[in-house]
Amino acid sequence: LVGSGGGGGAPAGPDAGRGGLGGGAVALLGADVNVSGTIDVRGNVGVDANPSASSAGGGGGGSGGSILVSGGRVVLDIGHDFLAAGGKGGRGVSGGVGLGISGGDGAGGRIYLASDTLQIATGMTAATSDVPAVLGGSGSSLHTFPR
Numbered sequence: 001l002v003g004s005g006g007g008g009g010a011p012a013g014p015d016a017g018r019g020g021l022g023g024g025a026v027a028l029l030g031a032d033v034n035v036s037g038t039i040d041v042r043g044n045v046g047v048d049a050n051p052s053a054s055s056a057g058g059g060g061g062g063s064g065g066s067i068l069v070s071g072g073r074v075v076l077d078i079g080h081d082f083l084a085a086g087g088k089g090g091r092g093v094s095g096g097v098g099l100g101i102s103g104g105d106g107a108g109g110r111i112y113l114a115s116d117t118l119q120i121a122t123g124m125t126a127a128t129s130d131v132p133a134v135l136g137g138s139g140s141s142l143h144t145f146p147r
Contacts, residue, residue: 001025006046006060006106009092015053017090020044023065023109033071033115038081041065046090046103058090058102064109074115084109 003022010016023041043062050056064084086106094100 001066001110003041003043003063003065003086003106003109006043006062006087006089006103009046009049009057009059009090009103010101011056013056015050015056015093017047017049017057017059017092017103019059019103020046020062020087020090020106022062022106023084023086025066025068027068028070029068030071032073032075033069034075034077035069035080035082036077037079038083039067040081040083041067041109042083042085043087043106043109045087046106048090049093049100051093053093055100056093057100058092060103061087061089061106063087063106066110066112068112068114070112070114072115073117073119074113075119076121078121080121082111084111 002025005022006019008019021044023043043064046059046061049058063086089103089105092100092102
């Protein structure tokens with residue numbers, strides 16, 4: 001699934017920041033799948049409000065997308081990088097009215113690994129609890145399941 005876009009800043013108009021685009025979706029399928037590069041489905045950052053405005057909100061960050069890697073044997077080599085974090089919210093501008101709130105950050109995306117055999121390169125030094133953050137970025141979640 002693709003990530004959703006962030007909301008626009010308030011009040012709506014030319015001074016408010018636009019929301020960031022959501023991340024894409026990537027699927028790698030095969031009998032043997034070897035990942036040694038970067039797969040990037042991060043959400044885009046929200047746009048800052050017009051700095052010369054008296055008061056306007058920043059746009060919200062887009063949410064991260066999805067990565068699916070499925071194979072009888074999946075190998076994650078040293079140098080692999082899965083990026084599925086949400087984008088940061090844009091900055092707001094306040095002229096004392098209180099409407100210059102920064103946009104919220106986008107939610108993290110999802111990473112799915114499906115394989116009969118999953119091999120992670122020995123260069124990986126993360127603890128089990130840190131694997132989702134190491135593989136996908138802050139806020140993303142990792143799901144593994146047999147094929």
